[in-house]
Amino acid sequence: MAEKTHCPATDCEPHRGRLLLPLGRVAFACGVLSAFAVVPALIGLPLGVAVYVLARGDLVRMGTGRMDPEGKEQTGDAASFAALGLVFSGLALAICGPLLALLTVRIIEGIGC
Secondary structure: OOOOOOOOOOOOOOOOOHHHHHHHHHHHHHHHHHHOOOOHHHHHHHHHHHHHHHHHHHHHHHHHEOHHHHHHHHHHHHHHHHHHHHHHHHHHHHHHHHHHHHHHHHHHHOOOO
């Protein structure tokens, strides 16, 4: 039996919602964890950008009928999680980055390098 397709056209791409949603959640989790450490922000920021860009592109393709619209909800959720992760990671880096730079300068001055 052939696999059931939800595309109006028979030549549309399969959706990537099942892949993008967990990656969006990881980007969000990294953003939340970046409130306690900087390293998750360094992971969450590029991951969030990648997931957001891919998800938005997929949503456009779904809207034009070039991609299976069955994963529209998952893909939209992935974009939302990624966007929130970007905000949290960006805030953490914006706040902690200058503080870490200042701390590094103070340590180097204290050592006398």
